[in-house]
Amino acid sequence: MSRWQTQPLLEVEHLTMRFGGLVAINDLSFTVGQGDITALIGPNGAGKTTVFNCITGFYKPTEGRIALRHGEQSIWQELPRATQASGRKWAKGGSSLWLLERMPDFEVSAHAKVARTFQNIRLFQGMTVLENLLVAQHNPLMLASGWSVLGILGFSGYKKSEKASIEKATYWLDKIGLIDRADDPAGDLPYGAQRRLEIARAMCTDPVLLCLDEPAAGLNPRESLELNTLLRSIRTDEGTSVLLIEHDMSVVMEISDHVVVLDYGTKISDGSPSEVKADPKVIAAYLGVEDDEVEEIEAEVAS
Amino acid sequence: MSHDAPAAAPSIDWSRTLKDAVITGLIATAILGPFIGLVTVQDMEHRLILQTRWPLFLALLAILVVGRLLLQIFVWGRPAKPKRAPLALPPSVERIAAPFFIGLLFVFPISVLFALGPQGSIKWIDNYGIQILIYIMLGWGLNIVVGLAGLLDLGYVAFYAVGAYSYALLAKTFGLSFWVLLPLAGILASFWGIILGFPVLRLRGDYLAIVTLAFGEIIRLILINWVDFTSGYAGISGIPRPTLFGIPFNASDNGFAATFGLEFSPIHRTIFLYYLILALALLTAFVTTKLRRLPIGRAWEALREDEIACRSLGINTTTTKLTAFATGAMFAGFAGSFFAARQGFISPESFTFMESANILAIVVLGGMGSLWGVVIAAVALVGGFELMREMDFLKLIFGTDFDPTQYRTLLFGAAMVGIMLWKPRGLISTREPTAFLKERKAVSGSLVTEGHG
Secondary structure, X not given: OXXXXXXXXEEEEEEEEEEOOEEEEEEEEEEEEOOOEEEEEOOOOOOHHHHXXXXXXXXXXXXXXXXXXXXXXXXXXXXXXXXXXXXXXXXXXXXXXXXXXXXXXXXXXXXXXXEEOOOOOOOOOOOEHHHHHHHOOHHHHHHHOOXXXXXXXXXXXXXXXXXXXXXXXXXXXXXXXXXXXXOOEHHHOOHHHHHHHHHHHHHOOOOOEEEEEOOOOOOOHHHHHHHHHHHHHHHHXXXXXXXXXXXXXXXXXXXXXXXXXXXXXXXXXXXXXXXXXXXXXXXXXXXXXXHHHHHHHHHHHHO | OOOOOOOOOOOOOHHHHHHHHHHHHHHHHHHHHHHHHEEEEEOOOOOEEXXXXXXXXXXXXXXXXXXXXXXXXXXXXXXXXXOOOOOXXXXXXXXXXXXXXHHHHHHHHHHHHHHHHHHHHHHHHHHHHHHHHHHHHHHHHHHHHHHHOOOOOOOOHHHHHHHHHHHHHHHHHHOOOHHHHHHHHHHHHHHHHHHHHHHHOOOOHHHHHHHHHHHHHHHHHHHHHOHHHHOHHHOEEOOOOOOEOOEOOOOOOOOHHHHOOOOOOOHHHHHHHHHHHHHHHHHHHHHHHHHHOOHHHHHHHHHHHOHHHHHHOOOOHHHHHHHHHHHHHHHHHHHHHHHHHXXXXXXXXXXXXXXXXXXXXXXXXXXXXXXXXXXXXXXXXXXXXXXXXXXXXXHHHHOOOOOHHHHXXXXXXXXXXXXXXXXXXXXXXXXXXXXXXOOOOOEOOOOOOOOOO
């Protein structure tokens, strides 16, 4: 048994998203294992980003359940009852279940601790690199500043937590190698550095699950390699599970523990990278042919 | 290419220059010929008669052609100079600039009083000092909404009106003092800010601008038409004047002058009002600079940069926008109640769209987000307009019926066009970061997103 079956962190069940007559995602179910790097792959237009938008609350799915676990595995037994209840959160003991399909986007990040990045980088271009990382720590800082009241009056509690947040930002700047550019505007950074900064910014929200939408797009091979190292370290050092959409197979096959393949909104394959690579359905989807034509085409390509 | 050959002096391409002048002349003839050269007048029998004004036409044509020729030869023909770095003050100057400026504001009324005496100085303290400070305060308040949060608000004067009417009505009806009503007016205005905020949360850019514009008009129309409550166009007069913690500024025995053993003069109240608005404006600046360095201020700026990214980081954009509207409106409410207390009379005439446009122009000309920019723009626009009243000498040149204040809007428009051409991001376009690790570097305006709602 693999980790995504024995220790699921996120369970997506029967997820369906329709835009008018278009079925973008059709009855999709998969799980993300705790401590895994899970890759969501598929040809262009397969619905990968739509899945991301459903998980992170930017879209409200037409049907389906998206449940996230904080704490012990045993809490999964409470899932039917959590679903019956009307709330977004079901807590028992120190553990809790979050039903993400019921939550608006900012609560998914603030309370369920799911962070994300975007396919087209969305940094705060006119703010410095450091400020970008401080904005990510908005909620704890807001609390420390007493919803700005204590902050305006200059209470020392806020200064302390601001110092702590700058330290945390420094830690991440060190990690992505941008410490020397901390005071430069984010819009001035080269493309690869902007991608890394967006990941660091998402990590500053202390997520349990990090969703990356094509983190390697536009990176050169060396930067891709650095990205692999960064993602591995996020998993092992921070204990954050990673869900990523990626077209760069060198990244997908190298670092992921679990691959889910989508085509036309339907899951066509699910398993370890080597299993998926060998799956004729996946090959057919990527080549754009029917399943039974795969052997023919492969022979043709080989000759 | 030999390197030791002396660099040839940039010669003027005469054939191109002359060709340009000829083309200019032709275009000018085509445009000016019918418009300036020909004119129709009615004669006694109401017939239209065509007359010509060739000398005027020729004069204008000559100005255009020669002017363009001179520009070609002396300005455009020269090789482009290397671009200078944007004007940046050394940090030491920047550090003393604010205290110096505030100190100047504190000594301004005293020094004017000594220089011109009580009679001569009232105009300078009231028309220049107080008027400019009101606009600086309004500009700083609007700067929170437009400059920081990037929400284009064309109806800001509505909150100013709410503040003014709150003070006028509550003071007249319940006899409450200025010092109680000042915070109350701020609270009421910010309440209306939230009321406006709710429906416009989903709107951005042009749509937001139109709805806020409509909101400003709604408030003004209510003030005009709800005659029982606001007495409509007639306005409210006899609004109680603020007191110095209970000491009124009048000629009575317990008045300010008598209490302090001074000879009564209206200048006392004017100076008091000056320091009052100065304190209110400095409070606005203090709170704004503090808020910018707090998470809420950073969230406002992040909202201006990218709203979707904000939401992905767990920032509740609804409350963030509403706090921006409410905070901006609160300062307008303070300024409004001060305005009512200073004038003693208010009517809907004072709260037209033109006021909103003026305040927005101050923020945009100054550079969105910059406190210093607002100061410079307010001094230039408000002070400049007041100065036009003083320009009596122009009558010697243009004749006695020449009134320079008639040209306000023209100059205003010209200044707007000029600024947008040369400094499209406003006078001070760089953004000061709110936190830094090693050194504070200003962020170039070209990277900062403009407020598009």
